[in-house]
């Protein structure tokens with residue numbers, strides 16, 4: 279057995295073991311007694327970055343500390359700046375008692391390092407160390423985060439503070455800005471509720487009645503059981519500080535600030551506005567948009583990123599914050615302070631505005647015809663999984679017992695995913711290791727907007743195209759942790 283197949287087998291048996299309570303099989307193949315020491319032997323050579331996964335205490339505000347799992351003891355994890363096409367080495371230490379996966383969200387990396395159990399990436403084993411080497415691509419704003427099943431355990435996966443920004447320097451940078459500011463949005467102190475507070479922020483554009491009918495037929499018992507658990511949070515923060523507690527963003531009149539915003543939420547869609555200012559959106563999920571447009575509000579589904587230039591032309595002290603009053607009051611904001619300005623930070627609600635991906639598309643372009651169309655029908659059964667809503671793609675909730683391949687793709691072929699959402703939720707759908715081009719939104723054809731997370735509104739069909747240019751396994755899922763954990767996943771394999 280060569281090293282590679284050993285690793286693969288070992289990681290699979292560890293996965294299998296993790297499904298059987300009490301089975302002490304470790305990914306390293308060592309016994310629990312000696313694994314701790316052996317796995318800590320540092321590999322030779324120096325890594326470009328080191329990430330250490332451990333529980334820690336985060337100070338969100340004076341005298342308000344939360345306990346969670348962090349990278350390098352802080353939130354967000356360190357900003358990792360890579361150069362497109364230049365290999366990097368990352369040392370990852372896992373001081374927790376669970377195997378972890380560091381997912382390189384938005385990059386096109388081999389499944390062996392991408393960071394997902396289903397893709398058979400060897401995990402960073404509990405109390406273990408792993409060294410990863412890869413060649414970052416594509417350029418732009420990416421992120422890294424924990425990608426493990428949490429289920430009902432709110433101390434795991436994206437419910438923790440395990441997230442951080444990645445910026446991959448492009449080979450050519452248009453650079454029409456003075457400086458960059460990275461903002462990572464995150465909630466803390468998660469708990470369950472049965473209140474659904476999804477923000478219906480995208481133009482409804484009409485529900486498709488066939489999808490409503492499918493939803494009703496696929497869950498005839500809905501309404502006769504309590505609603506499934508939803509996530510709520512006790513604290514909100516940008517860059518790990520609740521509004522008013524951290525350092526403000528200090529600016530000068532006339533400056534052009536390039537904001538790189540990462541929504542690192544486990545479950546929430548977020549918004550941001552800055553009174554008296556507009557956001558010129560230049561990239562979505564790190565990919566330059568065909569048509570940069572200035573908007574009064576940014577909207578980001580879970581794991582979405584926006585890069586936008588703000589002209590600092592409205593002096594004062596302002597709150598850059600979420601539109602949801604309760605969340606902003608709970609800390610989802612950061613102060614922007616002009617040089618020489620004083621006083622209490624001001625907030626005012628922005629003008630009414632409907633976020634729509636098509637704003638940033640090239641209106642003259644039509645989508646190219648794909649080689650093949652794949653239908654993915656999304657349904658849900660209320661409270662069907664121990665009180666959680668159970669999701670299915672084409673009638674099948676994903677099975678982590680066997681982690682089957684859902685669909686095979688042919689290398690080089692252009693596919694269209696027709697995402698038919700017959701559930702009442704808006705889902706941030708994510709395809710790992712690939713870039714998706716939006717080709718139909720709210721019933722209209724569109725082209726040119728490239729993303730890796732796409733918000734799919736309820737009872738609508740959204741279409742995205744991609745080229746199967748990444749050999750091997752790739753996860754398709756809802757990026758909301760509790761949807762992902764309760765069935766909402768498929769596994770593609772390109773051969």
Ligand SMILES: [Cu+2]
Pocket residue numbers: 703704705706756757758761762766
């Ligand atoms: Cu979802």
